[in-house]
Amino acid sequence: MKHNILFLITILLLVGCSKEPKIVLLETPKTDISESSFEELPNWDNEDYSKALSSFLESCKTSKTKVLYKELCSRGANTTDAKKFFTQNFTPYKIDTTDSKEDGLLTGYYEPLLKGSLTxxxxxxxxxxxxxxxxxxxxxxxxxxxxxxxxxxxxxxxxxxxxxxxxxxxxxxxxxxxxxxxxxxxxxxxxxxxxxxxxxxxxxxxxxxxxxxxxxxxxxxxxxxxxxxxxxxxxxxxxxxxxxxxxxxxxxxxxxxxxxxxxxxxxxxxDKPATGSLGVVLTPNRSVAVDQRYLPLGSMLYLSADTKEKDLNRIVIAQDTGGAIKGCVRADLFFGYGDEAGNSAGKLKAPLKLWILLPKNNQKESMCEAR
The missing domain is CATH 2.40.240.50 (Barwin-like endoglucanases)
Structure with a gap:
């Protein structure tokens, strides 16, 4: 069953609330999503859950991530089982490309090092x-x-x-x-x-x-x-x-x-290294730039891309935007700093599948508090 991201999150905000909540995700009206499961995520069992959790908690320092995941941010900080935290608290939704003229695309970017002078x-x-x-x-x-x-x-x-x-x-x-x-x-x-x-x-x-x-x-x-x-x-x-x-x-x-x-x-x-549009220092291989007209900044995503050298399958966080990043299944993966990161980023151009991880319905009360 397809859903619209805005519609789905609106339902989570409205059901069971004692007061009328404020709908905050007005910037994502165009994205259709279909309910999925962790079993359907490519190579999910080989994910580094601890690193994924660390990236999520770093993003939780921002107001936009807190609006999306509120109580789960504090719950994640106290969990002892990273994999169980994801599977018990989130539901993956496949982001559809039905209305898109092109298939999904994953590219890479990095933090370059230049030579310079103040004069x-x-x-x-x-x-x-x-x-x-x-x-x-x-x-x-x-x-x-x-x-x-x-x-x-x-x-x-x-x-x-x-x-x-x-x-x-x-x-x-x-x-x-x-x-x-x-x-x-x-x-x-x-x-x-x-x-x-x-x-x-x-x-x-x-x-x-x-x-x-x-x-x-x-x-x-x-x-x-x-x-x-x-x-x-x-x-x-x-x-x-x-x-x-x-x-x-x-x-x-x-x-x-x-x-x-x-x-x-x-x-x-x-005064600090590369910081994305979300306002946190970017994490190599875990931060992505997205088109915020389709996907909310601060959201947790799962990407799967078939590259010539190896497949990329992992949880990432939408922490940045970019002028060349257009479309709902479009992401730019941050590789870090230096020449090696630049080489990896420069040659990445692969078909992409994308899921968004949203709180399970039983988290509606915590979502309701994010007015």
Missing amino acids: KKGPYIYPVYATPRDLVVVDFAKQYPELQNYRLRGRVNGNKVVPYYTRKELNGKALDADVVCYVDSRIDLFFLEVQGSGRVRLDNGEVIYVGFDNLNGYKYSSIGKYLIDAGEMSYAQASMKGIKEWCDKNPTKVDDLLNKNESMVFFKKK
Whole structure:
């Protein structure tokens, strides 16, 4: 039997409540799910339940996870049997792709390490910009609740708000913005934007963390897809490694290639490693980025992907989002920090099956308290 995620969680909130609860998951109206079981989850018996539980409890530090799982967060902290905790307290629901034009897809991302300097000097000539002072962000949520997940970005021109500059228009332009640092590679800087956060080893030996702060307001466009469509490489070659190799062989075409993606990311210095949209430090191999129009941040998922090297089957937590992550059965798995993580993330592109783990019906009273 199919359900809609919003409808199902609404039922859990409403049944047995003495007071009318507030329905909080308005951002997931499009996702159809079908009740499943742990026996139907691929390779469930080989899961590392303790690591999965640790990841869940880390996510429980956030308000969004607490809204979804409230009492189960404290129950999980006191359990002595991680596997039994999952099987006794949750029901898996298969996320359906019936209405999707494409099958599910799993990709990977990581926290890159760049070389840089706090001052501009050779070879550190590419600025990592903070949010420009003339960038305006308009939030319509109060007046139009249906637009709560959308922001209008632009700049003021006279008495009008007009689109902000594209990547091409910003190339070589003196921005009214602070520079977090300078790095030695425009390609590595571009992929830092794609990943959303990273580390920079400065020329004085210090390592700083940088993370997403804002956008120029344009949709993300894949340069890998452009190269495929242009006949420059095959689908299998269009990994981060393959794109970097293409750029090394075609240095005069790099600027034109990067400009195909009009979107540009602005950064800020951070005091801790990669943190997702949920607000917690990401856990390698357990944190995923999802499309929050379909899946709520903070939710626990089970993914199954058939890769060329090995199958991936595990519990993960929806702790991040990304401009390229679109659709209900779509996830980006975080691999961690460094070159090894980058190699693993760069080559992952596999068909995906996805389940969401929701509290059993007998948890309705605890869900009811999350008003």
